[in-house]
Amino acid sequence: MRLATKQEIAEWDKLLQQNPDGGDILQSKTMARVKETQGWQTEFWVHETSFGAVYATVLTRRFRGFGKLAYLARGPGVINAEQLREIVEQNKKLKGFFAVKMEPPIPLGTKLAHLKKVPNIQANASTVIIDLRPSEEEILASFRQRARREIRAADKDGIVVKKVKLTDETIDQMFDLYAETGRRAPFFVRPKNYYETFWRYWHAAGEGDLYFAYVSGSKMPIAGAFICKMGQKALYKDGGSQRTAHKHFAHKLQWEVMKDLKAQGITDYDLHGVPPHDRLHDPTHSQAGLAMFKLSFNEEITECVGAYDQILRPRRYALWAKWGQRIYQSLAYRVHKTTLF
Numbered sequence: 001m002r003l004a005t006k007q008e009i010a011e012w013d014k015l016l017q018q019n020p021d022g023g024d025i026l027q028s029k030t031m032a033r034v035k036e037t038q039g040w041q042t043e044f045w046v047h048e049t050s051f052g053a054v055y056a057t058v059l060t061r062r063f064r065g066f067g068k069l070a071y072l073a074r075g076p077g078v079i080n081a082e083q084l085r086e087i088v089e090q091n092k093k094l095k096g097f098f099a100v101k102m103e104p105p106i107p108l109g110t111k112l113a114h115l116k117k118v119p120n121i122q123a124n125a126s127t128v129i130i131d132l133r134p135s136e137e138e139i140l141a142s143f144r145q146r147a148r149r150e151i152r153a154a155d156k157d158g159i160v161v162k163k164v165k166l167t168d169e170t171i172d173q174m175f176d177l178y179a180e181t182g183r184r185a186p187f188f189v190r191p192k193n194y195y196e197t198f199w200r201y202w203h204a205a206g207e208g209d210l211y212f213a214y215v216s217g218s219k220m221p222i223a224g225a226f227i228c229k230m231g232q233k234a235l236y237k238d239g240g241s242q243r244t245a246h247k248h249f250a251h252k253l254q255w256e257v258m259k260d261l262k263a264q265g266i267t268d269y270d271l272h273g274v275p276p277h278d279r280l281h282d283p284t285h286s287q288a289g290l291a292m293f294k295l296s297f298n299e300e301i302t303e304c305v306g307a308y309d310q311i312l313r314p315r316r317y318a319l320w321a322k323w324g325q326r327i328y329q330s331l332a333y334r335v336h337k338t339t340l341f
Contacts, residue, residue, distance in 0.1 A: 001090040004044035004055070012044060015055045017231045019077030021105045025230045025270075026074040026122060027057045030205045034198050035059050038338065040071075047076065049086045054078060056087075060097075066316050066324055067098040071341060074103050074122055081110050088114065091310055098313035098320065101341075108276075108303035120306040121341045123273030123287070124235075128294045129302050130269040132262040139258065147251045147296040154252030158216035161256035166203040166210055171196050174210060174224045177240030184243075187286055190338045195238065202228050208237075211260075213253040215246055223249050225257055232267040250293060276303060 016023035032042040182189035202208025212221035223241035
């Protein structure tokens with residue numbers, strides 16, 4: 001393993017797309033810039049393997065008393081255990097790190113020897129992906145009847161969807177929609193400045209778009225979606241809505257997003273998380289309310305192995321796992337009202 005050259009870093013997102021997984025949005029330079037505002041530092045690693053170079057965006061952080069931790073969000077971009085094994089062997093030579101936290105997009109059920117399974121961080125370890133390669137008519141026909149019915153009802157209700165500019169006003173409106181949804185769901189909502197930074201960075205890079213759904217004639221959105229893009233992939237990163245008498249906007253919003261992404265050449269649209277198969281109908285799961293909605297677009301769930309730790313310094317890692325991570329997570333929440341990762 002080596003660090004990337006300046007030339008490679010300049011072309012980083014394109015190089016990520018050469019990985020076996022085709023690159024992941026959460027491995028992009030823009031995502032790394034967002035995480036740097038939370039205290040992480042970025043390193044760009046290149047693993048030279050028997051199957052070609054694997055490019056990895058690595059978030060690093062030094063924790064007092066433990067050393068450095070490396071975190072590869074949705075990485076490294078390998079697709080099977082054999083490929084990951086080469087990465088793991090190279091990581092054993094790292095100096096100064098007590099562990100490497102990885103989230104390789106390898107299918108669920110794959111055995112990863114010598115790695116420790118830990119709680120998942122990213123929501124889309126289990127997700128629904130929409131294939132945007134077919135024609136619009138074919139995509140629409142592939143939806144469940146409920147989704148098609150809701151889209152037609154939204155048209156009758158006069159619901160319109162627009163891609164809007166990212167301004168102070170639209171950021172306020174989007175955060176209000178997101179926070180209201182978080183209270184209803186409920187799910188954890190970080191402070192507003194995190195989302196504002198995230199949306200601004202992605203939008204400024206030309207890799208993020210904000211969409212609003214309106215009742216025709218109204219200037220106040222009733223729902224919103226922020227979409228991230230890299231190469232031919234897109235991710236439904238954030239979404240929110242208000243309680244309203246109009247109930248047919250959600251499917252319409254997503255359908256218009258899909259049509260616009262398709263027009264931009266996007267082929268794979270990740271709806272960003274549903275419960276795993278074994279908890280798909282569990283009402284206590286944090287994503288239970290969204291699961292049936294997302295599955296109405298595609299009933300096939302894509303599941304990956306999730307997060308694993310490669311332990312490099314066993315004694316330090318044991319202390320970290322026992323109480324270190326909990327202490328730093330508690331500090332992150334108490335001081336910044338956010339999560340550690």
